[in-house]
Amino acid sequence: MPPKARLSRQTILEGAIILTEQEGIDALTAKSLAQQLHCSTQPIFWYYDSLDEVRQDVEQYAQNLVESYLKQTIEGEPPYKAVGINYIRFADEHKHLFRMLYMSDKSGQDILNTEQNLPFIAKALNSQYKADEHTSRRIVKEMWLFAHGIATMLATSTAQFTKQEVSQMLTDVFRGLLANNSCDNINTIPNKGGTQ
Numbered sequence: 001m002p003p004k005a006r007l008s009r010q011t012i013l014e015g016a017i018i019l020t021e022q023e024g025i026d027a028l029t030a031k032s033l034a035q036q037l038h039c040s041t042q043p044i045f046w047y048y049d050s051l052d053e054v055r056q057d058v059e060q061y062a063q064n065l066v067e068s069y070l071k072q073t074i075e076g077e078p079p080y081k082a083v084g085i086n087y088i089r090f091a092d093e094h095k096h097l098f099r100m101l102y103m104s105d106k107s108g109q110d111i112l113n114t115e116q117n118l119p120f121i122a123k124a125l126n127s128q129y130k131a132d133e134h135t136s137r138r139i140v141k142e143m144w145l146f147a148h149g150i151a152t153m154l155a156t157s158t159a160q161f162t163k164q165e166v167s168q169m170l171t172d173v174f175r176g177l178l179a180n181n182s183c184d185n186i187n188t189i190p191n192k193g194g195t196q
Contacts, residue, residue, distance in 0.1 A: 009047040009048070012033070013054070015036045015037045016054050016055075016058050017058055017061055018036060019032060019033060019036045020097065021094065021096055024096045024099065025099075028054065030051055033051075062097040066097075069086040070083050070121070072086050080125045081170060085170065090151075091150075102151075121140050122140050125140060138181070143177065146169075146170075147170065
């Protein structure tokens, strides 16, 4: 049982999240975290066995956050398009968390096939456009690759796009994928503007 202290495990995690958001996961060391918390390194290890355990909690926080982004609705946008917009928005608003989750070495992991997000995204697609499971999964993967490219550029500040530009690009690519796969309801997507 850790000794009484003004810090808690939650306070330590919050400090680690702030540090990661500001400087990136590579900046998260015992020394930098202690400085962020205005304490010595000792209280950190009352609650955590190692710095890797702190990093795992930060990564879990980021994963939960991106999942909450993906499930947010956007007024005037169909659910599937909202997923793409929100993924890109997460990258723009939480650059270092995005880079930690999707731009670091994840040997053996395939983010396109994650069972946490793929079924939800495929369901969002099928809520408006009828496609068999194989087709919907292929469309999801190809759209995610496109959205990921935009997100990566925003997360690394190598390009800037307005919300309108992002919306139009997603619509254009999505229309092409639907047409290529002969999906129903393609004519419900306007050539320009907000809905896809």
